[in-house]
Amino acid sequence: MSNNSLVSIADYSKEEILAILHSAADFEANPNRKTLDGRVIATLFFEPSTRTRLSFETAVIRLGGSIIGFSDAATSSSSKGETLNDTIHMVSCYADAIVMRHPLEGAARYAAEVSPVPIVNAGDGSNQHPSQTLLDLYSILKTQGTLENQTICLVGDLKYGRTVHSLIMAMSHFHPTFKFIAPDELKMPDEYKVFCRKNNIPFTEVNELNDNFNDADILYMTRVQKERFQDLMEYERVKNVYTLKNSMLDNTKANLRILHPLPRVTEIDPDVDSNEKAYYFRQAQNGLYVRQAIMSKVVLG
Amino acid sequence: MEKKLKVAALCNGTVIDHIPSDKLFKVVSILHIETSLNQITLANNLESAKIGSKGLVKISDRILEVDETNKLALIAPNAKINIIRDYLVVEKRPLILPEEIREIVQCANPNCITNHQPVNTRFHVLNNDGDIMLKCHYCEREVKRDEVKIK
Numbered sequence: 344m345s346n347n348s349l350v351s352i353a354d355y356s357k358e359e360i361l362a363i364l365h366s367a368a369d370f371e372a373n374p375n376r377k378t379l380d381g382r383v384i385a386t387l388f389f390e391p392s393t394r395t396r397l398s399f400e401t402a403v404i405r406l407g408g409s410i411i412g413f414s415d416a417a418t419s420s421s422s423k424g425e426t427l428n429d430t431i432h433m434v435s436c437y438a439d440a441i442v443m444r445h446p447l448e449g450a451a452r453y454a455a456e457v458s459p460v461p462i463v464n465a466g467d468g469s470n471q472h473p474s475q476t477l478l479d480l481y482s483i484l485k486t487q488g489t490l491e492n493q494t495i496c497l498v499g500d501l502k503y504g505r506t507v508h509s510l511i512m513a514m515s516h517f518h519p520t521f522k523f524i525a526p527d528e529l530k531m532p533d534e535y536k537v538f539c540r541k542n543n544i545p546f547t548e549v550n551e552l553n554d555n556f557n558d559a560d561i562l563y564m565t566r567v568q569k570e571r572f573q574d575l576m577e578y579e580r581v582k583n584v585y586t587l588k589n590s591m592l593d594n595t596k597a598n599l600r601i602l603h604p605l606p607r608v609t610e611i612d613p614d615v616d617s618n619e620k621a622y623y624f625r626q627a628q629n630g631l632y633v634r635q636a637i638m639s640k641v642v643l644g
Numbered sequence: 645m646e647k648k649l650k651v652a653a654l655c656n657g658t659v660i661d662h663i664p665s666d667k668l669f670k671v672v673s674i675l676h677i678e679t680s681l682n683q684i685t686l687a688n689n690l691e692s693a694k695i696g697s698k699g700l701v702k703i704s705d706r707i708l709e710v711d712e713t714n715k716l717a718l719i720a721p722n723a724k725i726n727i728i729r730d731y732l733v734v735e736k737r738p739l740i741l742p743e744e745i746r747e748i749v750q751c752a753n754p755n756c757i758t759n760h761q762p763v764n765t766r767f768h769v770l771n772n773d774g775d776i777m778l779k780c781h782y783c784e785r786e787v788k789r790d791e792v793k794i795k
Contacts, residue, residue, distance in 0.1 A: 351784070427761050449757040449782025468755050470783055534786055537772055 347440075347641050348455035348462040352473040352509045357516040360480065366636035367481050367629070374632065377407030378639045385438035386412035387430070388465070389421060390446040394605070394627075395465050399442045399474075402634035408642075411437060416446075428457050435460045440642050443467075461641045469505050474637055475604055476509040478630040483561055485629065486600040486622060490517040496556040499565035499585060499610055501525040502532060506604045507565060511535055511544075521546040524555055526581045528572060552585050557594050562587070564603040564610050564623075582609055589614040602626050657682070658708045659726040660701040660716070665689050667720045668699030670794050674715050674748050675701075675708070682706050695722070710737070715748055717741040719794060741769055741776065749778060750793040756783035765795075 349355070355363070370376065384403045388396050391414060400410050411434075413419045421430060427445070431454050434441055443454055444465040451464035451471065466472040484490050495514065497507045501523055511521065521539065523531045527550055539546050549555050556562050567585055572578035586609055587601070603611060603623040615621050663671050668688045671677075677684055683704035692698035713725050717739040727735035745767045751758045758765045758780070766781035776789040 427757070445757075446755075447757045447760055447783075448753060448755050448785070449751075449763075449780065452782045453757050453761070453763050467757075468783070534772075 347644055348458070348464075349473050349637060349641060350451045350455050350462065350464045350467075351471040352476045352513045354473070360477070360513065360516065363477055363633065363636045363640060364481050364484055366639065367477075367632040368485075370632040370635040371629075374405050374635065379403060379406035379408030379439075379642060382408040382439045382642055383437060384408050384410055384440050384442060384638065384642075385434045386410055386414075386442045386465075387419070387434060388412070388414045388444045389416040389419070389450075390444055391415050392444050392466060395444060395472075395474075398627075398630045399463075399465060399634050399638070402631055402638055405631075406635055406638060408439075408638070412442075427454060431458045431462075440638065442638075463637060463641055469503060471509060472505055473509065474630070474634055475506055476513050477637065478626065478633040479506065479510055479563070479602060479604070480513055481629050481633050482600070482602055482622060482626045487560055487598060490514070492518050492520075493560045494520045494522070494558055495561040495563060496522045496524055496559040497531075497563050497565070498524045498552060498556075498587075499567050500529045500571060501565070502529040503568075503571060504565045507531075507563065508535055510563065511538065515539075515542045515544060519544060522555065522559065523548045524550070524552055526550055526567075526577075526585070528577065528581070529567065552587070552591075554591060554594060556599075558596070559599055560596065562595075562599060562601045564601060564607070566603075566606070566608055566610060585610055586612055587615055588612045589618055592618055592620055595620065653731055654685075654702050654704060654728045655731055656729055657702065657704040657706055657727075658713075659703075659724075659728060660713075661698070661724040661726065662692065662695060663699040663701065663720050663723045664695060665697040665699050668701070670719050671699070671701060671716060671723070674719070674794065675712060677701065677703065680706070711742075713737055714740050714742050715745070718745060718749070718789065718792065743769055744781075745769060745778065748795055750795045751780045751783060751785070752787045752791065752793055753780065753783050753785045756780060756785065758782055 435458055440461045442463045442465050445467050448468035448470040451467040455462040501507055569578050599620050600622040601620055665688055685702040688699040690698050707727055725737040726733045747764050749767050767778040770777045770779055777786045779786045
C-alpha cells in the first residue's frame with residue numbers, strides 16, 4: 344500500500360489539511376507550475392462524474408502531467424468482469440498515481456490497500472469525497488480569512504449528504520458551531536451528533552429554513568433529492584420550504600457566504616446568484632487549485 | 645434435585661458452555677467446527693438457570709487459541725470457555741472483544757465493496773457511550789453489535 348493515498352478526509356491531520364490549503368493558495372497565485380512534468384496520472388471513473396473528472400484532469404494538465412483513463416465503466420475492463428484489484432494492478436504499471444471514482448462504498452480504501460501507487464478518492468458511492476471537503480475548507484478560509492470559530496449552517500439533505508458529513512469531521516479541528524437545518528426525513532444521523540458531542544462542538548437542530556441562518560458565517564446548501572422521499576407530497580412541500588431566495592438574505596451578516604457542492608436544482612433561486620454573498624461558482628473554481636495541491640502532494644510526497 | 649450430567653466429561657480439550665441456544669450453530673460456523681476432524685460433542689436446548697436455554701460445544705484434544713475464542717465475544721459474550729486437561733479445568737478463559745474483527749462479519753451495507761468483490765471484511769470495534777458498534781473498515785458504516793450479520 345502507498346501511504347500517500349488520500350481516501351478520506353480523516354486520513355489528514357490538521358497540519359496536513361492546512362498545508363494543502365496553503366499550497367492551494369500558491370497554485371491560485373500561479374496555476375501553471377509544472378510540478379508533475381513527465382508524470383502520468385490515471386483517472387479511473389467507474390461511474391461518470393464529468394464535473395469532478397474535468398477538475399482533476401485540468402489540475403494535472405496545468406501541472407504538466409499527462410492523463411490516461413476512462414470516464415465510464417462501460418468502456419473499461421470491469422464490464423468484462425475484471426476485479427478492482429486486477430484493474431488497479433494493471434493501471435499502476437503505467438501511472439504514477441490513480442484518481443478513482445467508484446459507485447461502491449469502500450472501493451477507494453480497498454484500492455489504496457492493494458495499489459503500489461497512490462490512490463486519490465474522487466468519490467466512493469455515498470461514502471467519501473475528500474477533495475470536495477478540502478475545497479470547501481479552502482473556500483471558507485478564503486472568504487472568512489480563518490477557519491477558526493465559524494458558525495456554519497448546513498442545510499438540506501443532512502442524512503445522505505456525504506459532503507456535510509465530511510465537512511463536520513474536517514471542521515472539528517477549528518472550533519466551529521453548527522446549525523443543522525433539515526426536514527425530519529433528512530435529519531443529521533446520530534453518529535455525527537455523537538461525534539460533535541465527543542469533540543465539544545456545539546450544534547442546534549431546526550427543521551425550517553426561514554431566517555434561521557441570520558447569525559451564520561457560512562450557509563452550506565445541499566440538494567434535496569426527490570428519490571429520498573417515500574411521500575412525494577412531502578417532497579413537494581420540502582422543496583418549496585427549502586428554497587433560498589435573495590430576499591431571505593437581507594438580515595444576514597455581511598461576511599456570510601453561501602456554499603453549495605453543485606449541481607443545484609431548486610434549492611437556491613437564481614435571483615441569489617447576483618448577490619455578493621453567493622460563492623458557489625467561485626467555490627467550484629477553488630476546486631482546481633485544491634486538486635493541484637492534492638495531486639502534487641500525493642505524487643511528490 | 646439431583647444434577648445429572650447429560651454430556652460425557654472431556655479428558656482433554658475445550659468446552660464452550662452457556663451459549664444462547666439460537667447462537668449455537670453460529671458458534672459452530674465461526675470456529676469452523678464442521679470441518680474439524682477432532683471428536684466433537686454438540687448439545688442444545690439444555691436447561692440453564694442463567695439464560696433459560698443453552699447450547700454447549702466440547703472439542704476433544706484441541707485447545708482453542710485466544711484469537712479464536714475472542715471471536716465468540718461478538719455473538720455470545722457470556723459464553724464460558726473452559727480448557728480441560730486430564731478431566732480438570734486448567735483455565736477459565738474470559739471473552740474479550742477484539743479491537744478489530746476480520747472475516748466473520750458481513751457488512752450490512754449492500755453497496756459496500758466487500759459485498760461485491762473478493763475482499764475480506766474488516767471491522768473496527770467502537771464503544772459509543774456503552775453501545776458497542778462495528779465500523780466497516782472499507783465503507784465506514786457503523787452497525788450495532790446486535791444487528792451484526794455473521795457470514
